[in-house]
Every structure is written in structure tokens, then in C-alpha cells.
Amino acid sequence: MSQAVAVLDVGKTNVKLTLFDQGRLLWERSAPNRILPGPPYPHEDVDSAWAFLLAALSEAARAHKIGALVPTAHGAAGALIGPSDLALPVMDYEFPDVEQIEPDYAKIRPPFSETLSPRVPAGLNLGRQLAYQKWRCPDLFARATHFLTYPQYWAWRLTGVATCEVTSLGAHTDLWDPRRGRVSSLVEGLGIESLIPPLRRAFGPLGPIKPDIAGATSLAPETQVFCRVHDSNASLLPYLVWREAPFTLLSTGTWVILMCVGLALDQLDARDDTLANVNVLGRPTACGRFMGGREYAVIAGAGSNPDIPAIERVIASGAIALPCFSGQGGPYATTKGVIRGEVAAGDGTALATLYCALVSDMMLTRMGATSGDLIIEGSFAGNLAFCQTLGALRPKQRVFAAEDAAGTARGAAMLAHWPPAYSAAAPTPVPAASIAGLDAYRSAWTASIDLLAR
Known part of the structure; x- marks a missing residue:
């Protein structure tokens, strides 16, 4: 026993x-x-x-x-x-x-x-x-x-x-x-x-x-x-204890929560839905959020995780998804989501992956989180194309995937023996990927958002 x-x-x-x-x-x-x-x-x-x-x-x-x-x-x-x-x-x-x-x-x-x-x-x-x-x-x-x-x-x-x-x-x-x-x-x-x-x-x-x-x-x-503990902070715990700041944890599920440890609070902006959460030590942590899991489901429909060739097909087609598809969370919660252009059958998941990576990238940039590792845990950690696309958008930061479906619960369990005498499994480095046309696609996506929000 x-x-x-x-x-x-x-x-x-x-x-x-x-x-x-x-x-x-x-x-x-x-x-x-x-x-x-x-x-x-x-x-x-x-x-x-x-x-x-x-x-x-x-x-x-x-x-x-x-x-x-x-x-x-x-x-x-x-x-x-x-x-x-x-x-x-x-x-x-x-x-x-x-x-x-x-x-x-x-x-x-x-x-x-x-x-x-x-x-x-x-x-x-x-x-x-x-x-x-x-x-x-x-x-x-x-x-x-x-x-x-x-x-x-x-x-x-x-x-x-x-x-x-x-x-x-x-x-x-x-x-x-x-x-x-x-x-x-x-x-x-x-x-x-x-x-x-x-x-x-x-x-x-x-x-x-x-x-x-x-x-x-x-x-x-x-x-x-x-x-007991707030669930996103439970996901952060294994890294808060063992990893040097600065770093960012993207805790993904129904919500994508971007928790930037070691980042100053001065670039947080209520209009962007960026905020400070508080970690178990009582210290404020700069955060951003959007309802990424729900938005992904709306854009993607049915289908499995895409690969990089599917991402490149969507980029080449010019189809874009513009926020917001959940009606809550993120910088553009009050705008109605729209898909422009035609997406080939089966590539809806690639469009959804691009969308969620672009929103994550935009929020990290607005918060000033330009250095330190990016660790993706939760449902998006199993989407290699998401991890690689975010890495390609932010080439100066290393990306890791923590493919642990029990990450929130595992972090919460650490509270029963504090400080913990053991560490969680190290996240897996995500290999860099070159994605044709991504930079130009991001520029067009950003310009379309600016017009939509006016």
C-alpha cells in the first residue's frame, strides 16, 4: 500500500x-x-x-x-x-x-x-x-x-x-x-x-x-x-520551485494562461486582458489570457492536430482567423470572430493552430515577455505544430512541451510536502521549425486586426 x-x-x-x-x-x-x-x-x-x-x-x-x-x-x-x-x-x-x-x-x-x-x-x-x-x-x-x-x-x-x-x-x-x-x-x-x-x-x-x-x-x-490552490498556479508550481526566472508558462486548456515569471508589471494593460495573478509565495506574476481552447474548437471543427505542411498550406492560401470566437478573454473580446478566405478540407485545425499561436505571440510581445524559455503545458503541449509555430514566431526564446495531462494536479500535490523534495519531469525541447511565409502572414494578420478593432 x-x-x-x-x-x-x-x-x-x-x-x-x-x-x-x-x-x-x-x-x-x-x-x-x-x-x-x-x-x-x-x-x-x-x-x-x-x-x-x-x-x-x-x-x-x-x-x-x-x-x-x-x-x-x-x-x-x-x-x-x-x-x-x-x-x-x-x-x-x-x-x-x-x-x-x-x-x-x-x-x-x-x-x-x-x-x-x-x-x-x-x-x-x-x-x-x-x-x-x-x-x-x-x-x-x-x-x-x-x-x-x-x-x-x-x-x-x-x-x-x-x-x-x-x-x-x-x-x-x-x-x-x-x-x-x-x-x-x-x-x-x-x-x-x-x-x-x-x-x-x-x-x-x-x-x-x-x-x-x-x-x-x-x-x-x-x-x-x-x-488548496488556484488551478493555473498549481500548473506553475513545479517550474516556480526548480527553474530560474525569467520564463513563461503557457497553461493551456479551455483557457490559455500566459504566466511570465520574473517579468515586471509595468506593461500590463487592462485593455489587453493582461493582469497579475499571485503565486503561492504571495508574489504577483504578470499574466495574459484568452479562451484559446474554446476558440480553437470553434475554428478547427473536427480533426486531429496538424503538421507543419498543413500550416504552410493555410499560410499560402491567405486564409486568416481574426478574434474573437469566444466572446471573452484576450485583447479583442468585444469583437466578433471572423474567418476570411477559403481553407482546404481537413486544414481547419491548422488555421486554428495558427490563430492560437499568433494570439499567444501578440500577448507576450505586448507584455514585454521577450526573453526566457517558453514552456507549454496542457492540451496544446500535445500539438507539436502549435509549439513549433510559436517557436518560429519567437526565435530568440526556447520552447519546451510539458506533455503531462495531470500537470495541474501534480503541481497541487506538491503542496502536501512543501518545499517539495522531488521535481517534476523536465519538459521536452521543441525542435525549431522554418515555416515558409510565416512572418508576412503575421504582418497581414496584425494589420487586419488593427482594422477590425477600429
């Missing part, structure tokens, strides 16, 4: 339970993560996710000795809890009606210079979710005793301990002042000072699981739960 760290990973699309032993993947299970329609608004199906977790823990405990649990989750959800349960449902961040309160919210929202948190659509700013819940659901809101960011909610369900943690509070929420390392003026503006529980480090143990959970899962009663 091996001693394992179990990571509960609650994403937008799936919820997973993954077990690790010194970074070695032992076991994993996943299930779809559902959104319920409401009332009072579309919300996360936390009960189904909880039922999955308990069942998966029970199954895992029969095969492995589990010594610790670490939750991780995306950064655009939060839970208002009462003494023993949710006071309000956990809002789906894509709920568009949150925008109805924007005129009033804008009056109390701190400036970008304070929070380094740009205005983003719907509920992607967690502060806007809170304002909506307080103003539109006042009776339910009045029942709340604490506000927990999403990873902390799952830790609370496991332990009964309510805390907050900076990687989640500092993830485009409007609630955190990253330069000063404290809550922003929005907390006072919303009058929610009493709802913010004590801050704890992501790698701090909260205590053992509750007795009823031990009984339901056959886990040992002394199984420890650790404070």
Missing part, C-alpha cells in the same frame, strides 16, 4: 480525483462537471461533484493509503456559506445577466492600478459576482457567514475550516491588491469585511478530514487537508 496525496481538481468542464506518490501518478478518475439552470441563477452542481468525490475517495482508499488531500479549482467561482451549508449557489461565471449591475459596480470597483485585475465579461471578475448576489439576492446573502474562493470551499467541506488563500483571491477577482499583499478597497466598498476568513498559505495544513467523511470513505481519520 503506497502513501498517496489525493488532489481534487474542480475545473469548468470536469471534476477529477488524482493520486500521486512523490510526483508519480498512481490513480485517477473524472466526471463531467454540470451547470444547473437555477434559480436564482445558473450555478455549479456542487452536490454532484461532492458525490463523485466521496465515491472516488472510497474507491481509491481501497487500493492506496491516502495521507493527504489537496483541492484545486478554477479562479472564477466563490462560495457564500452559512453555518453548515451554502447560503447561495456557486454562480456559473458565464452567467450573462451579471452585466446588468455594471453601472453600479463600476462606481465601487477599484482602479486597475490597485488590483491589476482587468474588467472581464459576465462573472469572470469574482467581485462582480459578489455584488450581484448582494444586490439581487439580499435575503439569501444575509445568511452568509463567510465568503470562500472555490478551492477553499472544497477544503471547508472536507474539514469544516473556513479560510482564504492568495492565489485564488488574486486571480482577476478585483478583491486583492497584489503589490501591497492585502484585500483591495472593493472589500470595504461592498461591506463584506466580516465575510473574509483568515488567510492561510496554500501549503499550510488545515487539519484532518471531518469524522463523517472518514466514515463514508474509509479514509483514516487523521488524513490531512491542505489549504
